[in-house]
Amino acid sequence: MSxxxxxxxxxxxxxxxxxxxRSFPFxxxxxxxxxxxxxxxxxxxAAAGILTDAELAKMLDGLASIIPQVTKDYSSxxxxxxxxxxxxxxxPDAEDIHHFVELELTKAIGDLALKLHTGRSRNEQIxxxxxxxxxxxxxxxxxxxxxxxxxxxxxxxxxxxxVMPSYTHLQRAEPVLVAHWLLAYVSMVERDSSRxxxxxxxxxxxxxxxGAVAGATLPLNRTIAATALGFDAPTPNSMDATSDRDFALExxxxxxxxxxxxxxxxxxxxxxxTAEFGFLDLPERFSTGSSAMPQKKNPDLTELIRGxxxxxxxxxxxxxxxIKGLPLAYNKDLQEGQEPVFDAADTIAGILSVLxxxxxxxxxxxxxxxxxxxxxxxxxxxxxxxxxxxxVPFRKAHxxxxxxxRLGLETGRELGELTIEELRGFGEEFSEDFFDSITLEATxxxxxxxxxxxxxxxxAALEDTERRIALE
Ligand code: ARG
Numbered sequence: 001m002s003x004x005x006x007x008x009x010x011x012x013x014x015x016x017x018x019x020x021x022r023s024f025p026f027x028x029x030x031x032x033x034x035x036x037x038x039x040x041x042x043x044x045x046a047a048a049g050i051l052t053d054a055e056l057a058k059m060l061d062g063l064a065s066i067i068p069q070v071t072k073d074y075s076s077x078x079x080x081x082x083x084x085x086x087x088x089x090x091x092p093d094a095e096d097i098h099h100f101v102e103l104e105l106t107k108a109i110g111d112l113a114l115k116l117h118t119g120r121s122r123n124e125q126i127x128x129x130x131x132x133x134x135x136x137x138x139x140x141x142x143x144x145x146x147x148x149x150x151x152x153x154x155x156x157x158x159x160x161x162x163v164m165p166s167y168t169h170l171q172r173a174e175p176v177l178v179a180h181w182l183l184a185y186v187s188m189v190e191r192d193s194s195r196x197x198x199x200x201x202x203x204x205x206x207x208x209x210x211g212a213v214a215g216a217t218l219p220l221n222r223t224i225a226a227t228a229l230g231f232d233a234p235t236p237n238s239m240d241a242t243s244d245r246d247f248a249l250e251x252x253x254x255x256x257x258x259x260x261x262x263x264x265x266x267x268x269x270x271x272x273x274t275a276e277f278g279f280l281d282l283p284e285r286f287s288t289g290s291s292a293m294p295q296k297k298n299p300d301l302t303e304l305i306r307g308x309x310x311x312x313x314x315x316x317x318x319x320x321x322x323i324k325g326l327p328l329a330y331n332k333d334l335q336e337g338q339e340p341v342f343d344a345a346d347t348i349a350g351i352l353s354v355l356x357x358x359x360x361x362x363x364x365x366x367x368x369x370x371x372x373x374x375x376x377x378x379x380x381x382x383x384x385x386x387x388x389x390x391x392v393p394f395r396k397a398h399x400x401x402x403x404x405x406r407l408g409l410e411t412g413r414e415l416g417e418l419t420i421e422e423l424r425g426f427g428e429e430f431s432e433d434f435f436d437s438i439t440l441e442a443t444x445x446x447x448x449x450x451x452x453x454x455x456x457x458x459x460a461a462l463e464d465t466e467r468r469i470a471l472e
Contacts, residue, residue: 390429
């Protein structure tokens with residue numbers, strides 16, 4: 001009886017089909033989750049009188065023995081990928097992870113193992129295993145994001161009052177503090193973290209006891225399994241529970257959004273490290289050379305991150321396409337939803353294993369950033385604001401400063417290099433204090449609003465960020 005379902009079949013399976021439809025070559029990764037879920041199910045059927053206390057103890061020991069790393073108590077475990085090939089090769093008959101655990105348990109404790117499937121279905125098992133996997137992946141991602149925020153905040157702190165140009169349309173716009181720019185990414189990461197926390201909370205319900213589609217055929221106390229696995233409660237509807245993959249979709253979508261943010265950071269650093277910008281020297285430890293051009297130092301890390309974010313979007317798209325139009329309840333199509341989830345979890349784990357270290361080791365060329373902030377009329381808005389303080393309507397102020405910029409462009413000078421007489425030619429409101437109002441410092445500090453780049457505001461924002469990180 002090597003199959004879990006062969007009773008009604010007269011013919012053996014076509015060998016090619018049999019091999020092709022197996023999920024064990026990839027779902028072996030769910031081994032810790034499957035053992036935890038099976039142990040929880042065993043407790044539930046023992047409480048329903050299917051197993052004696054001694055049988056339950058034997059079954060739990062048997063399950064725990066399947067891989068030594070897996071303990072009876074479920075805790076965060078994402079299996080090391082290197083163990084996969086050996087596990088898969090060890091069980092060529094296993095159709096999927098559920099079958100594998102049953103076969104191994106039978107080896108360990110004999111026929112008692114065959115009682116484990118009482119009152120359950122693989123449909124609820126896979127839904128449970130995947131939720132457990134996604135929950136672990138969310139927790140691991142949150143740790144990685146915490147580390148990246150520490151690196152970003154540390155870099156922002158060490159940048160002090162250093163300035164850089166900000167860009168709109170990739171044209172120089174206004175000067176900002178380097179710290180302000182870095183804290184923009186902290187804001188993105190905080191939204192990403194909250195999306196993951198939110199998804200985790202929503203998915204933290206236990207499908208066990210849902211049966212194949214209509215609910216377990218035994219009067220199980222589903223709270224026993226939910227509690228054993230750290231879920232908040234059992235899922236409320238068996239049809240939904242066995243066919244729902246929202247949690248996987250939300251996870252991949254949240255990770256894809258995170259990937260989009262990280263790719264923007266990666267792109268900015270790639271750009272800023274070019275000779276044309278020269279805002280930073282790429283850390284050698286995280287760069288590569290060219291086999292052909294001896295002078296090259298290439299930003300492979302940021303380029304790869306940019307590329308991998310496309311892969312994360314691919315995972316989310318696969319999931320969405322898979323679920324769209326799928327009739328209730330379980331369909332084998334859902335098996336195809338596993339690999340994108342694993343891949344998204346691995347990809348983001350890989351990115352977050354290097355990104356915080358890379359970020360912490362960045363060395364900016366503050367002199368070049370400052371020089372770039374001092375030319376190109378980045379103080380024109382501050383200059384127009386000066387005039388509004390003198391009572392000039394902004395639209396008119398904009399026009400007058402525009403005229404001054406034009407004179408500057410024609411004569412190769414910045415606004416601060418024009419004479420007061422020349423300025424007065426554009427409006428009698430200009431006086432000597434104009435020059436103080438358009439220095440780099442004044443240009444920064446005139447943005448004295450919550451969320452603005454005034455130095456005091458950025459210092460306060462950084463302190464708030466540090467406080468939030470410390471509270472996590
Ligand atoms: N390997 C299957 C999957 O990943 C497990 C559930 C199988 N259920 C079934 N009725 N064939 O979806």
